[in-house]
Amino acid sequence: MKKLGNIIMRLHKKTQITSPKNSASWEFKFMTVHDSVLLNEVLESLNPDANQDFIDGTLGGGGHAEEILKRILPNGRLLGLDWDKDAVERVQVRLKxxxxNVVLINDSYIRxxxxxxxxxxxxxxxxxxxxGLSLDQLKASGRGFTFQQDEPLDMRYSVDNELTAAEIVNSYSQTSLETLFRxxxxxxxxxxxxxxxxxxRKEETIDRTVQLVDLIKEVKGxxxxxxxxxxxxxFQALRIAVNQEFDNIQSVITDAIELLNPGGRLAIITFHSLEDRIVKEYFKMESTSCICPKELPQCVCLHKARVKLVNRKPITPSDKELQDNRRSRSAKLRVVEKLDVMKLQNVTNNYKK
Known part of the structure; x- marks a missing residue:
């Protein structure tokens, strides 16, 4: 726990930047890639079967959800969530x-x-x-997620929230911006x-994506x-900061593990090293029965493993998928399986007898 906490705290401490007064607390939103990245690998890892219940916490285009639903009929149910109202409406049509067998909710899965x-x-x-970011949102949101179009420098997952990328770019100090980008x-x-x-920004307000892209090109070439x-x-850094994407990873994984049946599996797809590092360390902690510092002679933490790692190393896209979908190139899939804690406890007690 300490190691994982240090990773997250280091990221947050170094980005405790002076923000506008109205930058309300943001919640985390996960979104799936429209082309259903690692679809076959997800299905193989989760192995959905007839009459089982599943959660797709990040509906996106609904590709993963649809394939899971096909396999859990006739009586299985799927709970699907996405914070993007447009995404939920599109998936409702797709999964009509x-x-x-399906319940679709327009909300962040932190709830x-x-x-x-x-x-x-x-x-x-x-x-x-x-x-990962939904391709639909990249192309159709008009909120500045893509640098391929001239759009407002927004980057909010939910327009109900206040802080935008433009506010960060135009109000944060040079030191804060440098820390954020790094x-x-x-x-x-x-x-x-x-x-x-x-x-x-002393010459003009930077409030369009094309302005920021051109500026960065001048610096980097x-x-x-x-x-x-x-x-x-x-753009990645701004998106993460605007939506506070790292704030709720731990709590979301904790809730997900609690909701699993023994033998049930949690699969998480990440798209950059910072997210993957947090998921990796949390999975490592939850699959370890003692997380005490190594220098202690005996365990005092009383921590018990709740899951086991299905794969030691992350699953990555096949050569064919990389060829068909370039956006999958940085995707990594990590999977854990929930342990039957009561069964393990009984085995331990019998062994002690």
């Missing part, structure tokens, strides 16, 4: 023929327990969480970009050896 109990569910055989975007030229932003846009890492 499964009306008796997953609330919707589980309100809709007559109790426990689940599998849960899927995908931390810690949340792992941007090697964070200092130079932050300095250029502060200089540019175009790398002829890669097709990756030079603004990618800065």
């Amino acid at each position: 023929k499964y009306d008796n 997953i327990k609330k919707h589980v109990y309100e809709n007559g569910f109790s426990s689940f055989d599998g849960i899927l969480l995908d931390l 810690e949340y975007g792992e941007e090697g030229q964070a200092g130079a970009i932050a300095k250029a932003i502060v200089t540019k 175009m790398n002829p050896w890669t097709r990756t846009n030079p603004a990618t890492k800065v």
Whole structure:
């Protein structure tokens, strides 16, 4: 727990930047990639079967949800959530023929327990969480998630919230911007970009994506050896900061594990190293029976493993998927299986006798 806490605290301490007074507390939203990244691998890992109950906490385009539903008929049910109202409405149309087997909720899954109990569910055989941006949202939201179009520099998952990427870019100090880009975007030229932003905003407000992209290109130039846009890492950092994406990872995983039946599995797809690191360390902690510092002669933490790792290393896309869908190139799938704690306790007690 201490190691994981240090990772998250380090990220937050270094980004405790002076924000506008109206930047309300934000909640975390996960979204799936429209092309259903790692679809076959997810299905193989979760292994949905007839009459089981599942959660897709990040509906996105509904691809994962639809394939799970096909396998849990006739009496299985799926609870699907997404904080994007448009995404939920699109999935409702897509999954219309499964009306008796699916419950769709327009909300962040950080409130997953609330919707589980309100809709007559109790426990689940599998849960899927995908931390990637939906291609639909990238192309159709008009909220500045993509640097390929000229849009307002917004990046909010929910328009009900206040803080925007434009506010960050135009009000945070140079030091705060540099820290943000380095810690949340792992941007090697964070200092130079932050300095250029502060200089540019004295001349004009930076409130369009194209303004920020052009500025970053001037600082970094175009790398002829890669097709990756030079603004990618800065946009990632801003999106994470605007939506406070790291704040609720621990609590969400904790809730998901609690909701699983013994033998049930939790699958999480990440798309960049910061998210993957947090998920990896949390899974490691939850699969370890003692998390005391190594220097202690005996265990005093009383921590018990709740899950086991299904795969030691993350599952990555196949060569074919990489060829068909370039957006899958950074995807990693990690899976854990819930242990039967009572069974393990009985075995331990019998062994002691």
